[in-house]
Amino acid sequence: MQSSLLSAAVVSALALSATAVAGDLRTSSPVVRAQGLLNGPATSLVRRDSADQFIAKDVVVDRNGNEHVRFARTYRGLPVIGGGIVVHSRNNQIKSVTQTLDALARPNIVPTVDKDWAIVEAGARLGSEYNFTKSPTSRTVIYARGDAAPKLAYEVRYQGVKKDQTPTDMHVIVDAHNGKILDKWDRVYTAKPGPDGPKCANPTAATGVGDALYLGEVELGTGECSNGFQLIDPTRGGGWTSNMGNRTVGLGTAFVDSDNVWGNGTNTNSQTVAVDAHFGVSSTWDYFLEVHGRAGIANDGKGALSRVHYGRNYANANWSDACFCMTFGDGNGSSVGPLVELDVAGHEMSHGVTSRTADLIYSGESGGLNEATSDIFGAMVEYRANTEGDTPDYLIGELVFRQDPSLPYQTALRYMFKPSLDGLSPDCWSPDIGGIDVHYSSGVANHFFYLLAEGAVVPDGWGEGTGANLTAADLVCNGNTELAGIGRADAEQIWYLALTGYMVEDTDYPGARVATLSAATDLFGADSPQYAAVAAAWSAVSVE
Structure with missing residues (x-):
């Protein structure tokens, strides 16, 4: 189960001197400036063919005024997978260009295979x-x-x-x-009695109360409709939670309630897990908006769909680009409960953010970084929400597991401070790491983030004299037990800017080190303690 868990731009046919721009980005000042730089001062930095064109996809302006404009590449009108670039500038002066495509050669575009x-x-x-x-x-x-x-x-x-x-x-x-x-x-990124009614078209924003399976009593953003209240949140882009009724096809149907009080804290009520999912996704929305200034997954103010009660005995959760939705199974009925824990919801929604920014390809080292990004933000959502029912920690998905009596410590999907506790994820980078499942290769980046935020400090309850018996030496790959953390607030800002401003589709672990160092430079300066901590944390997981 762990191996699978958690997981149209309009192009103008322009000459090389006129970069193509997508949709509403056409009038964006940072894009216009980046276009000028891309076809002027940055020309010598970009490994390109005369028939390459670039399509603006995303813009990030960090808190210090650095502009990061992301472009997709085409060659003679064909999309180039692995050809994305990001132009970095400030005050209309080029700073650098991020790209993974080294080759200048281009193939014959006449196919010989049908x-x-x-x-x-x-x-x-x-x-x-x-x-x-x-x-x-x-x-x-x-x-x-x-x-x-x-x-x-x-x-x-x-x-x-x-x-x-x-x-x-x-x-x-x-x-x-x-x-x-x-x-x-x-492109589906995994973590893991009848319809209520149709979705309300124009709900009025309301505030409900839910009794969740994992979190206890929580406040919910809901919508008031003509037939009662629904789990639709007009204040968060109209995001809504639907009931799949154990089906695997379709978008599900809306939950309807007469008094805006939802669930009873147990699985005897079909609304209960919907409360967890709805709260988890709204908490993730709030996290990205308030911590990173991002309005929803696509940064366009539009909410996504969350589908609960998917399938039968389905012990998984996932994000799908195709339906712009998250899907949560009810577990296997024995060892795994419903996959609606807070950090799981944060994990899945964060896959959508990655898809709309760096779009890290879900295989090889870039796939591991994709998974780790969701774990990192899932954990940060949990810390920000700070609920009594789900104590913040660096365990992913621990509440969905029934405790394994064969283990002397809490069973979890992933252990960010010591990834190898799951028996499959490596703690340290190695040249062959791209050949393993992305849910396990993610461990190195999870490990890096923990060390960056917290340092070589064993979490409470995991040290000597406990079931895990961890020491500081067990948390690092290079013996640097004096490694100090910079705190979650700085660490999460560095990872977010690295993701949205510096990583591209094919970024690998060495590239992630460069991306995070660049982000630390932009945010805090190249001579800052944060920059030094990023370098030291990557070295502590063997990424040089």
């Missing part, structure tokens, strides 16, 4: 684990991940449901010249 054959080949490679519910699609792309020269490829997309009920949106990269499978990843 697109339909590629679809069949991709489907055959996926095997019988998947039940596809939609016809597969394919688009021609340039695949530019890793150190090899960019290749012409087909990105084949299969959508459906896995045998374990997890939704899937598989993307398979097939070489358009020799038919080889180059890569694959899922």
